[in-house]
Amino acid sequence: MNKSKTYKPQFLLLAFLLILCFFVNISFGSVNIPFKDIFSGLFGTIDNSSWQVIITDFRLPKAITAILVGSGLGISGLLMQTLFRNPLAGPFVLGISSGASLGVALVILGSGLFGGLFAAALTSKWSIVIAASLGSFIILLAVLAVSSRVRDTMAILIIGLMFGSITAAVVSVLSFFSSAEQLQQYIFWGFGSLSNLSWSELLIFAGIYLAGLLLSILSIKGLNSLLLGDNYAKSLGLNLKQNRLIIIIATSLIAGTITAFAGPIAFIGLAIPHLTRQIFTTSNHKILLPAVCIFGAIVMLICDSIAQIPGSDYVLPINAITALVGAPVVIWLLVRQRKMIF
Amino acid sequence: MKENKSNIILKTENLSIGYKTKKKEIVVVSNINVELQQGQLIGLVGANGIGKSTLLRTLIKVQPSLSGSILLNGIDLKQTTTQELAKRLSIVLTEQLTSKNLSVYELVALGRHPYTNWIGNLSQKDTQKVDEAINLVNISELKDKKCFELSDGQLQKVMIARALAQDTDIIVLDEPTTHLDMYHKAYILKLLQRLTKETGKTILFSSHEIDLAIQLCDTMLVMTNDTIICDQPCNLIKKGVFNSLFPKDMIAFDTKTGSFKITQ
CATH class of the missing domain: 3.40.50.300 (P-loop containing nucleotide triphosphate hydrolases)
Known part of the structure; x- marks a missing residue:
């Protein structure tokens, strides 16, 4: 769109950082594997067979999950911020995560209500994934249905928060009637986790993610005209309703599956688009979308590397790390620039 | 008549x-x-x-x-x-832009959306129309500025250029x-007359x-x-x-x- 300015240097730097973070992430873990063996491990030519298993079955899927989660949350945050014309918007604020939480709570905590054998089937990974996706999609549709009646953007945010409160209340009621075991399972899901994904699960995750990504790419043009406001976008021939629906389906596919597979990961969805705008100083989605994608992946890989606490056996909840590391960075950037670019 | x-x-x-x-x-x-x-x-x-x-x-x-x-x-x-x-038909409204982080050129180029492909790439004809609109409104020196850097009068000219780039009959x-001083009120209306x-x-x-x-x-x-x-x-x-x-x-x-x- 902009003929005078290209963003090649920034993209090259980001790509380089992504590759670097990817290898650093794989080399970190409770078992210390030398860096040169990591490379051979990735190509399956390592001598030590237990190291080989650690790399191909644990660290590599985890790193790929981190990339998908980081980039996906960044994209869905960007889509929501443009659609709702609000820099505070993100999957977490607008109820996608709380919708997913409700779905998962119903399955994990409510499984006691269905009883016995049925419960075992319900708490399988797939039912959690489906419940989370359905929950986030329904809550987002509800928020959108209500928000289409109000024009004030602040009102839309408050409506999103209200839906969040409602779902939180339902979750509280459910947890009141659940066993300690179920509760613990639900709380651990809430911490967020990038590990424990098998290759077949990762394949499904990546498939849905790619579908969402494709829809996001298709709506780039619409997103750019939405930067002018709804009426201008319509005057440029944009089908507002259809475009809105595509953006919401893309967001709920991406953010819903991420929340399903990796738990409700806070902060990334809100912060990555802002950080990217500060670096690239543009609102053009043709630049922002790929930039947010790569940048989100980098930040998630870094956060995951920190969560491993190199050299120790502990793994901190990823949800805590993203905010602990990221929030100060966002504050620092905003204070330094004295102005938020939106 | x-x-x-x-x-x-x-x-x-x-x-x-x-x-x-x-x-x-x-x-x-x-x-x-x-x-x-x-x-x-x-x-x-x-x-x-x-x-x-x-x-x-x-x-x-x-x-x-x-x-x-x-x-x-x-x-x-x-x-x-x-x-x-x-x-x-193209429009210039009183409502604020959602984002002012676009460059003037990008904003004017958005006017070509009805003609561009699915991702909004500008063809040679599109860039020609955008340049034409920018020259007609005399804002070529603002081309690389961001919209939040512009005064109200300048922004109004940019919005008019965007509507021109849309290449409509009306x-x-x-x-x-509104919000303009007396000079710029006259300037904008005179500009419209010239257009x-x-x-x-x-x-x-x-x-x-x-x-x-x-x-x-x-x-x-x-x-x-x-x-x-x-x-x-x-x-x-x-x-x-x-x-x-x-x-x-x-x-x-x-x-x-x-x-x-x-x-x-």
Whole structure:
């Protein structure tokens, strides 16, 4: 769109950082594997067979999950911020995560209500994934249905928060009637986790993610005209309703599956688009979308590397790390620039 | 005016505008019959709250009409799709842009959206039209600036360039001179006049600058409580239309100077 300015240097730097973070992430873990063996491990030519298993079955899927989660949350945050014309918007604020939480709570905590054998089937990974996706999609549709009646953007945010409160209340009621075991399972899901994904699960995750990504790419043009406001976008021939629906389906596919597979990961969805705008100083989605994608992946890989606490056996909840590391960075950037670019 | 009927760009037939609620219709103005000629600068004036914005919003299909029809190039607006309309009618509104983080060039280029491919890449013709629009409005020195760096007057010029880049027969502007100082009010309206002459486009704008509009417009639409009068400014002065525009206790229209004076 902009003929005078290209963003090649920034993209090259980001790509380089992504590759670097990817290898650093794989080399970190409770078992210390030398860096040169990591490379051979990735190509399956390592001598030590237990190291080989650690790399191909644990660290590599985890790193790929981190990339998908980081980039996906960044994209869905960007889509929501443009659609709702609000820099505070993100999957977490607008109820996608709380919708997913409700779905998962119903399955994990409510499984006691269905009883016995049925419960075992319900708490399988797939039912959690489906419940989370359905929950986030329904809550987002509800928020959108209500928000289409109000024009004030602040009102839309408050409506999103209200839906969040409602779902939180339902979750509280459910947890009141659940066993300690179920509760613990639900709380651990809430911490967020990038590990424990098998290759077949990762394949499904990546498939849905790619579908969402494709829809996001298709709506780039619409997103750019939405930067002018709804009426201008319509005057440029944009089908507002259809475009809105595509953006919401893309967001709920991406953010819903991420929340399903990796738990409700806070902060990334809100912060990555802002950080990217500060670096690239543009609102053009043709630049922002790929930039947010790569940048989100980098930040998630870094956060995951920190969560491993190199050299120790502990793994901190990823949800805590993203905010602990990221929030100060966002504050620092905003204070330094004295102005938020939106 | 009947003789050059082919040059009519926009025409309303028994148009009635207003708002529909569940219980009743609130009619703002009814029986509007106006014809807008191609290549003219047309000013829409009237007191606050008389329904200027409602009329413009109806004409640009942002809100539905209550009854009657609007013909754009002889085709009923109701039968025109959003995509087709985008190639015939462009707008400049009073509402704030959602994002001001776009460069001026990017913003003007957004005007080419009805013509670009699925991802919005500019073809050679598109960049040519964008450059043309930027040159017509004389903002080439602002091209690489961000919109948040611009003054209100500059931003208004950029928005006009964006509408020009959309390459439509008619451009509708809702109060393009609000928030501007006296110089820039005159500047913008003069610019609009020049654009109608140089591009042959029809430009319809609403404004409170009645004296400026009288001097610059080819045709004026004067909105009063019950009707809309459409004529050349000098005829409107002769008919004394402007006198009926406002209550007479404060200001009165002076036919000699073509402006309003405070009454004692």
